[in-house]
Amino acid sequence: MGSVFPLSLLLLLAASYWRSGTILGRRVRRAQGPRESPPAPSGTSASFWVRINPQSVAVRPGASVWLNCSNSCPLPPNSSLHTQLRRGKTFSGPGWVSYQLLDVRAWSSDVRCFVTCAEETRGATARITTYKAPHSVILEPPVLEGGMYTLRCHVTRVFPVGFLVVTLRRGSRVIYSESLERFTGLDPANVTLTHAFHAGFRDLGQPVTCLARLNLDGLVVGSSSAPITLTLAWSPASKALAFTSIAVLVIILVAVGAAYLRRCLAMRSLA
Numbered sequence: 470m471g472s473v474f475p476l477s478l479l480l481l482l483a484a485s486y487w488r489s490g491t492i493l494g495r496r497v498r499r500a501q502g503p504r505e506s507p508p509a510p511s512g513t514s515a516s517f518w519v520r521i522n523p524q525s526v527a528v529r530p531g532a533s534v535w536l537n538c539s540n541s542c543p544l545p546p547n548s549s550l551h552t553q554l555r556r557g558k559t560f561s562g563p564g565w566v567s568y569q570l571l572d573v574r575a576w577s578s579d580v581r582c583f584v585t586c587a588e589e590t591r592g593a594t595a596r597i598t599t600y601k602a603p604h605s606v607i608l609e610p611p612v613l614e615g616g617m618y619t620l621r622c623h624v625t626r627v628f629p630v631g632f633l634v635v636t637l638r639r640g641s642r643v644i645y646s647e648s649l650e651r652f653t654g655l656d657p658a659n660v661t662l663t664h665a666f667h668a669g670f671r672d673l674g675q676p677v678t679c680l681a682r683l684n685l686d687g688l689v690v691g692s693s694s695a696p697i698t699l700t701l702a703w704s705p706a707s708k709a710l711a712f713t714s715i716a717v718l719v720i721i722l723v724a725v726g727a728a729y730l731r732r733c734l735a736m737r738s739l740a
């Protein structure tokens with residue numbers, strides 16, 4: 470009997486707790502309601518937009534670019550441009566500001582335009598890229614010296630050199646490849662790649678090409694040289710050596726043949 474009282478008390482307490490909990494819960498939910506979808510205050514910028522045009526543009530190194538930042542703010546807005554690039558002129562009209570950027574030489578730049586309308590700020594981003602595909606890729610005829618072939622590949626007027634990879638290929642095999650990351654110049658430049666290698670017989674008669682490629686964060690541009698065939702270009706020393714070896718071989722063959730013939734004749738005369 471003594472245990473019934475505390476148990477019913479516990480149930481009562483639990484029930485009242487549960488009821489107050491739900492009431493509390495409902496109150497909380499009601500209080501949250503307006504925060505999720507606030508009614509738009511009249512006469513302000515609740516849904517103003519900011520656009521930048523063009524959003525993406527590629528130019529030759531050193532060129533200038535115009536970017537037009539427009540917005541739908543009904544009030545006179547505050548607009549600004551964030552960029553590392555050098556600025557030129559600025560023009561504006563109702564709802565737009567046009568900015569000129571000068572002498573673009575960074576391979577890729579993000580330019581942000583911010584507009585503040587009734588204390589709310591929104592932005593839009595444009596990307597300006599600049600590169601120059603190789604004007605020409607020329608592979609010189611190979612030079613054979615001391616048993617080594619020297620290949621020289623000239624790549625002209627390319628930018629940015631730091632993103633250039635020059636590859637020498639024999640057939641589909643890579644003989645040599647070099648990435649020119651260490652070059653940070655801000656102008657198109659000429660690059661010459663020199664590579665010396667021992668050529669075996671399997672290299673002869675195979676076309677060799679030089680491939681210059683700019684790998685710009687996924688955008689790949691490049692071009693290839695005309696193919697050149699490795700030939701046996703004898704040096705005077707190796708010519709003399711080859712001639713001597715052939716002469717010695719002929720003498721040996723003649724001597725062996727003569728000995729064999731003599732033996733045959735001797736056997737026949739015995740029989």
Ligand SMILES: *[C@@H]1O[C@H](CO)[C@@H](O)[C@H](O)[C@H]1NC(C)=O
Pocket residue numbers: 537538539560562565566567
């Ligand atoms: C900038 O864009 C706005 C809106 O598209 C346009 O009305 C305006 O003529 C443009 N200004 C220039 C200089 O292109």
Ligand SMILES: *[C@@H]1O[C@H](CO)[C@@H](O)[C@H](O)[C@H]1NC(C)=O
Pocket residue numbers: 625626657658659
């Ligand atoms: C690069 O080579 C081209 C063609 O050979 C030449 O006209 C140009 O002046 C060179 N440019 C530089 C920066 O050396």
